[in-house]
Amino acid sequence: MQISRASVVSLVAALLAIAAHTATAQPAAVSQRAFASARQALDGAIAAHGGLEPLRAIKDVQRAGSGTAYNQGQSLRPGTPYTTRTVALKSLSDFVKGRNATELITTPSGGIRTPSRSVLRGEEGFTVAMLTNVMSPMSPSAVAGAKSALRRDPAALLLTAAGRAETLRDLGEATFEKRPHRVITFADSDGSQIALYLDTQTRRVAKFETLADNAVLGDTITEVVFSDYRPVNGVQLPYRVVTRIGGELVQDLQFSEIKVNTSPTDTSFEPPAGAVAAKLIAGPTTVVASKVAEGVFFVEGSSHNSLAVVLADSILLIEAPLGEQRSQAVLAKLSELAPGKPVKAVVATHYHYDHSGGLRTHIARGATIVTTEGNRAFLTKLAAAPHTIKPDTLSRTPVPPTIEVVANKKVLGDSAHPIELYDVGPSPHVDEMLVAYLPKEKLLFVSDLFSIPPQGPIPPGTPGNRDFSDKLKKLGLDVQIIAPGHGRIGTLKDLQKALDTPAPK
Numbered sequence: 001m002q003i004s005r006a007s008v009v010s011l012v013a014a015l016l017a018i019a020a021h022t023a024t025a026q027p028a029a030v031s032q033r034a035f036a037s038a039r040q041a042l043d044g045a046i047a048a049h050g051g052l053e054p055l056r057a058i059k060d061v062q063r064a065g066s067g068t069a070y071n072q073g074q075s076l077r078p079g080t081p082y083t084t085r086t087v088a089l090k091s092l093s094d095f096v097k098g099r100n101a102t103e104l105i106t107t108p109s110g111g112i113r114t115p116s117r118s119v120l121r122g123e124e125g126f127t128v129a130m131l132t133n134v135m136s137p138m139s140p141s142a143v144a145g146a147k148s149a150l151r152r153d154p155a156a157l158l159l160t161a162a163g164r165a166e167t168l169r170d171l172g173e174a175t176f177e178k179r180p181h182r183v184i185t186f187a188d189s190d191g192s193q194i195a196l197y198l199d200t201q202t203r204r205v206a207k208f209e210t211l212a213d214n215a216v217l218g219d220t221i222t223e224v225v226f227s228d229y230r231p232v233n234g235v236q237l238p239y240r241v242v243t244r245i246g247g248e249l250v251q252d253l254q255f256s257e258i259k260v261n262t263s264p265t266d267t268s269f270e271p272p273a274g275a276v277a278a279k280l281i282a283g284p285t286t287v288v289a290s291k292v293a294e295g296v297f298f299v300e301g302s303s304h305n306s307l308a309v310v311l312a313d314s315i316l317l318i319e320a321p322l323g324e325q326r327s328q329a330v331l332a333k334l335s336e337l338a339p340g341k342p343v344k345a346v347v348a349t350h351y352h353y354d355h356s357g358g359l360r361t362h363i364a365r366g367a368t369i370v371t372t373e374g375n376r377a378f379l380t381k382l383a384a385a386p387h388t389i390k391p392d393t394l395s396r397t398p399v400p401p402t403i404e405v406v407a408n409k410k411v412l413g414d415s416a417h418p419i420e421l422y423d424v425g426p427s428p429h430v431d432e433m434l435v436a437y438l439p440k441e442k443l444l445f446v447s448d449l450f451s452i453p454p455q456g457p458i459p460p461g462t463p464g465n466r467d468f469s470d471k472l473k474k475l476g477l478d479v480q481i482i483a484p485g486h487g488r489i490g491t492l493k494d495l496q497k498a499l500d501t502p503a504p505k
Helices: 005-048 052-056 140-151 157-163 324-337 359-364 373-384 463-475 492-500
Strands: 060-070 084-094 099-108 114-121 124-129 134-137 169-176 179-187 193-199 205-214 218-232 235-245 248-260 288-293 296-300 306-310 315-318 343-347 368-372 402-406 409-413 418-423 434-438 443-446 481-484
Touching: 005 052, 005 157, 005 169, 005 179, 005 193, 052 157, 084 248, 099 140, 114 140, 124 140, 157 193, 157 205, 169 193, 218 248, 288 324, 296 324, 306 324, 315 324, 324 359, 343 359, 359 368, 359 373, 368 373, 368 434, 373 402, 402 409, 463 492, 481 492
Parallel strands: 315 343, 343 368, 368 402, 443 481
Antiparallel strands: 060 084, 060 248, 084 099, 099 114, 114 124, 124 134, 169 179, 179 193, 193 205, 205 218, 218 235, 235 248, 288 296, 296 306, 306 315, 409 418, 418 434, 434 443
16 A cells, blocks of 8 residues: 555654644643642542541631740750740631630749730731730731741641642652651742641641741751641541751640630630730831940840940941841941941850841851850851852851850950950850940940830849849949840849849749
8 A cells, every 4th residue: 555745744744743742741741740649649638637528617726735845046055955944825716717816824944934925817916925914016927927827727737738729749758757658748828838748547647847048047947747636526636736947846735625616706816904005016127226325326126136336447236136137237227327337246145046147147248256155166057057048148158257255254346435245144044145335335235134125014023134133243334224135225223123023923
């Protein structure tokens, strides 16, 4: 049988078209297979937790429990083992109206029992320091975090994933706690990628992971582990929740009671009677520099403060808290106050993460970091931490830190502005702690050992406050002004008022 030339041409064209279609369709097919496998695994998990309709029938969840918090980044010294504090909580989550109310009581070892309350109400929220009954509005970032936590509640997590089904992908198999798991991932509405570990045998959620930038640790995995599943109104919910950050245990909670569909009233999400309303804490980019004396500025405008001293040829900055965003904003403000004068030295009072998170910016600019010997290894590790998720200045221009150590006492500054640094550790708060004293201004900058609330009464004195007061008496410094790392400027009378206020029973 003879085949015509036209038939051959048509056949070749058809084969080429099929090949071209296969080549262009293949990437989509890979993505589709990853989606289909993840969708199947998610549907299996939903069924194992009780089914889609029973999960959707949960309108609210009430929990009570207790456990232990491990003070990562807030312990007596860098590195493990961490100090701990007991935790007791009651929470109420209303998924229908996007609300949550959590009462938390923490008790540091040897410290004062400290109750607090945080409330999310849709697009706004507030926190209450219950010892002083001062109510503070949540910052936009805190509201966003509370909304994320509501979407990732164990009772809502699978529904959140199902609602973002177009972003589902299968990551394959992994071993967790010596058991095989199927790992699927989806993108939350805030852009976070969430990996769900589904136990191959039970098909329940064993944990979820998120990957994000941490100002101190760099690229960091946060794990939330679920266990001790029990039936609650036909739905399987975990009674134990463990949190790890960067592979380190930070919280272990055991719930004693979980109730669903309790029909909460609006009063459950209202502030307590007589609460003193505080102002909204500004974000990290808001910087207010108040002139305390000639060439001395109290730098606030966020949850943390710094002190800037303008010297003959440079600026000495005491404290670089939070992260890159805050440090860049502070540098911009200082360039307005003292044009042409660089920050050549930064005093790191102590290692705690919230007070050291902004140091990388200054290390990248060549500033000397002045701190205590026990923080040397910590600062070296901080400077070397990988920041590939959210590259900062130091990750783009990596340099090792220049560290100057204070042993007991060191004098910095110049003849116009001498600055005396004292290590007042160990204390109940941290083993090594620097305070900065300006003898001409009779001003003392101190972080955490004493804080003065911006509004409302001064809370009862803590063991840390008392230890700090005793250290000041031994140093014999003539302190007229206290500039704290948190809150407003005050005096020694404020410290004495705290010490004279009895702790609640």
